[in-house]
Amino acid sequence: MATIDHKAELARAGAGVSGFWGTSLHLARRYPLGAAGAFLVLLFVFTALFAGYLTAYDPTTTNSRASLARPSSDHLLGADFMGRDMWSRIVYGARISLAVGIGATVLGCFFGVAIGLMSGYYGGWIDLLTQRVIDIMQALPLLVMALLMAASLGPSLTNTIVAISIPIIPNVARVIRSNTLALREMPYVEAARAVGMSEWKIAVRHVLPNTVAPLIVLATAQLGAAILTEASLSFLGLGIPEPHPSWGRMLSESAAEYVRTAPWLVIFPGIAISLAVFGTNLLGDAVRDILDPRERS
Amino acid sequence: MHDGAESGVTPGTANGASDSGPRPNRAPALEVRDLKKHFPVKKGLLQTTVGHVYAVDGVSFTIREGETLGLVGESGCGKSTVGRAILRLVEPTSGSIKIEGDEITGLSKQELRPYRREMQIIFQDPFSSLDPRMSAGDIVGEPLKVHGIGNAAERRERVAELFARVGLRQAQMDAFPHQFSGGQRQRIGIARALALNPKLIIGDEPVSALDVSIQAQVINLLMDLQQERGLGYLFISHNLAVVEHISHHIAVMYLGRIVEYADKRTLFTAPRHPYTEALLSAVPVPDPSIKRKKVVLEGDVPSPMKPPSGCHFHTRCPIAQDRCKIESPVLRDVGGGQKVSCHFR
Numbered sequence: 001m002a003t004i005d006h007k008a009e010l011a012r013a014g015a016g017v018s019g020f021w022g023t024s025l026h027l028a029r030r031y032p033l034g035a036a037g038a039f040l041v042l043l044f045v046f047t048a049l050f051a052g053y054l055t056a057y058d059p060t061t062t063n064s065r066a067s068l069a070r071p072s073s074d075h076l077l078g079a080d081f082m083g084r085d086m087w088s089r090i091v092y093g094a095r096i097s098l099a100v101g102i103g104a105t106v107l108g109c110f111f112g113v114a115i116g117l118m119s120g121y122y123g124g125w126i127d128l129l130t131q132r133v134i135d136i137m138q139a140l141p142l143l144v145m146a147l148l149m150a151a152s153l154g155p156s157l158t159n160t161i162v163a164i165s166i167p168i169i170p171n172v173a174r175v176i177r178s179n180t181l182a183l184r185e186m187p188y189v190e191a192a193r194a195v196g197m198s199e200w201k202i203a204v205r206h207v208l209p210n211t212v213a214p215l216i217v218l219a220t221a222q223l224g225a226a227i228l229t230e231a232s233l234s235f236l237g238l239g240i241p242e243p244h245p246s247w248g249r250m251l252s253e254s255a256a257e258y259v260r261t262a263p264w265l266v267i268f269p270g271i272a273i274s275l276a277v278f279g280t281n282l283l284g285d286a287v288r289d290i291l292d293p294r295e296r297s
Numbered sequence: 298m299h300d301g302a303e304s305g306v307t308p309g310t311a312n313g314a315s316d317s318g319p320r321p322n323r324a325p326a327l328e329v330r331d332l333k334k335h336f337p338v339k340k341g342l343l344q345t346t347v348g349h350v351y352a353v354d355g356v357s358f359t360i361r362e363g364e365t366l367g368l369v370g371e372s373g374c375g376k377s378t379v380g381r382a383i384l385r386l387v388e389p390t391s392g393s394i395k396i397e398g399d400e401i402t403g404l405s406k407q408e409l410r411p412y413r414r415e416m417q418i419i420f421q422d423p424f425s426s427l428d429p430r431m432s433a434g435d436i437v438g439e440p441l442k443v444h445g446i447g448n449a450a451e452r453r454e455r456v457a458e459l460f461a462r463v464g465l466r467q468a469q470m471d472a473f474p475h476q477f478s479g480g481q482r483q484r485i486g487i488a489r490a491l492a493l494n495p496k497l498i499i500g501d502e503p504v505s506a507l508d509v510s511i512q513a514q515v516i517n518l519l520m521d522l523q524q525e526r527g528l529g530y531l532f533i534s535h536n537l538a539v540v541e542h543i544s545h546h547i548a549v550m551y552l553g554r555i556v557e558y559a560d561k562r563t564l565f566t567a568p569r570h571p572y573t574e575a576l577l578s579a580v581p582v583p584d585p586s587i588k589r590k591k592v593v594l595e596g597d598v599p600s601p602m603k604p605p606s607g608c609h610f611h612t613r614c615p616i617a618q619d620r621c622k623i624e625s626p627v628l629r630d631v632g633g634g635q636k637v638s639c640h641f642r
Contacts, residue, residue: 187426188436191489194384195440196406196413209430 027290034286040279048094057085059092060243068262078264080254086264089245090272096246097276099157100230104164105222109215111165112172113208119173120180121203131177134170142167146229150238160239164229168222175218179211217288224280231273247273324398326496326529327360327383327416332392334375334382338602350601352378354553355392357628362496363523365530367544367561369537369576371598375553376533380499383531384418385409397496414444417490421502423482427474433485434460434470440492459488463518480511487518497529504539516543537580541565549573552601552609555628559635569637571614608640616641 017026028035047054057075063083071078077086119130137145149163183189184207192202233239234248242249247269254265333356335349352375360366368376382389385401394402396412404412417440420426427436438456441447447455457467463484474482483503490498500519504512520543522528534540540547547564549557549572557570568574575592594613599605605612611621620640628638 187420187422188428190381190386191418191420191426191486192439192443193386194413194416194418195443195493196410197439197443198406201443206428210428212430 027286031286031289033282034289037279037282037284037286040275041283044094044276044279045098047091048098051091051095054091055085055088057088059084059088059245068258068265070262071264077268078262080250080262080265081258084245086250086268089250090247090268093245093247093250093269093272094276096157096240096244097227097230097273100161100164100240101223101227101280103161104168104226104230105219107161107165108168108222108226109172109219112169113176113211113215115169116173116176117180117203117208117211120177121184121199121207127177130173134173137167137170138174140167142225143229143232146233147236147238150233155238155241157240157244160230160233163233164226167229168226171222172215172218175214176211179214180207183207183210213291217284217291220280220284220287224277224284227280228273228277323362324395325359325361326364326397327531328393328395328398329359329379329383330357330393330395332356332379332382332394333390334378334387335390348602351553351604352601353382353389354604356550356553356555358548358555358558360497360529360531362529363527364546365523365532365544367540367547368531368533368550369535369540369547370550372535373598373601374550375601376535376550377501379550380418380501380531380533383499384416386418410444414493415495416497416499417493417495419483419486419490419498419500419503421505423479423486423506424474426486427482429474432471432473433465433477436474436485437470437488437492440489444493446493455492456488459491462491462522463488479507480515483507483511483515484518487515487522491522491526494526495528497531499531499533501533502535503532505534505536512539519543537576549576552598552604554609554638555636556610556638557636558628559633563633563635567635569631569635569642570610570639571616571642572610608638 017023028038061084063079066075066079066083066085067081069075069079069083071086075085075087077090079085080089115130115134119127140148145167146163149166150160153159153163180203184203186206189202189206192206193199197205230239230246231248231251234246235252237249237252239248240246250269251266251273254262258265332353333351334353335351337346338348338350339345340347354375356375356379358366368379370376378387381387383394389402392402393400396415399412401409401412427433431439434453434456437459438452441452441455446452453470456470460467460470465481465484465488469477469481474485477485483506486503498519503519504515507515516539519530523530530543532540532543541561544561546558546560548555549564549570551572557564557568557573559568564573565577568577571592572594575594578592592615596613599609599612605622607623608614608617608621608626611617614621618641624640626638626640628636631637631642
């Protein structure tokens, strides 16, 4: 006969869990992959914030004597053609990746939420028009769209952020719109209407706060995609310009010429990109499972 | 076509013999005349209207202060739409709605605002009717905030009073809806409806989602509040037993029209309309020794998009004749304040 271990079941369900650390520990036990993702993301953020303390060399200073230096105690991950320390460039590259990832996601979500809320709540021809524009935007893949934007805006840090944020807008707008469509029929929205609250206030006070959970889920998922898109754009020469260290451009500069003679120039930026994207994706999946149990598969 | 206004008399005003002690010189809390709500059915890319759902098709009644009108009928008969149209949550197609004698149809949103203080609604589902992201106190205080009544401290005090009145503890003001039980949540909904001191409360199946024991508590609370404040209730329900307990008058709706109107006792002891008879015979009686005549209706409710010609009920009526297919019966007074819409009763 099967017996139920009540203590174990209670622990699994999170009974008696309290406080920030208690909750974090409980969630980490339940979602080990998510915890790994959170660890990678934290590592990534930590690296970006304290880049100056983690490196001995300036990432943009050239040194002809160290050109194509192998990994050694002097240059942990070697040095590139211009003698710039790879470790420094990868650590400072985290700043660029993080800035672009978060910047593009926040910007994209802001406009996506505004458009989705308006489209879903007011409906009618506004909805029809925005949805057709979004259809057109979504017909192009994220990278192609970002490529188009980056090519027309020209390479710079801000332009890259803007270029990547634009293809995020339709994804966010879609999700927020469908949520808004469901929420505006809720009885609590009708109750607010019966009291005489203005439609705009209802949208902001009752509809918007209830779309926060799906928005967080979506934003964490978009973060990884934004980082990857930045790397791809830079790889294609349309992203972050010199002398900023960008993982994508570090790859593209060395992939063709040095992949045989100095493979460390290709391997380490590749690992950095993979880890960052892997981490954000793992975290994103866990966040979705925690906040939106219906999507669990 | 049947036209409620043609009947010339509004139920409740002509023979106001109710147990509530009417005040004859004051305008009734709510007067509805020939209310219609037809929802257009749109199809295709160009959203052309291909037909209408005749949800409410000429409904008239009056509710005085301190009086409860129970509105009963099957699901889909338009009873909820009546309530929502009165609150202008859906725009009525035609008809007249008077709050304490003032016509409110055709008023702009701004002009309607003061009347919103006079009428409020309690919803069926105690879960989806409260915003899950707001504290219970904020939910109850929101109507006050919207109408700019008092400052934050005064509002909080008023919310505390309301909490006490509906049987919730003040300490629960900062809790969120998910921390309450279904019955408690419905009490929050009632407190919110009371916040603006309305004259009229529309209860759209307010107890249908609750356990039977909780239903009784909530109904008793509603009745106590009516005694205290002279509230008028429009109590929409499909449950005749509940309606019998709380109502003074009862209107029976079928496919968008009122088919019978009477005071509670008359309706339950001497129903005239065959549909009312069928509904009453479906109410379980807690005594196995009582044998009753069962009236079992054949078939389903016809689509409100294509209501039957003549009397809407003729497709299922046990006493229907050829005349019923052509001629729509008028809701006529049959004495004692009872009104029936049937050619033969």
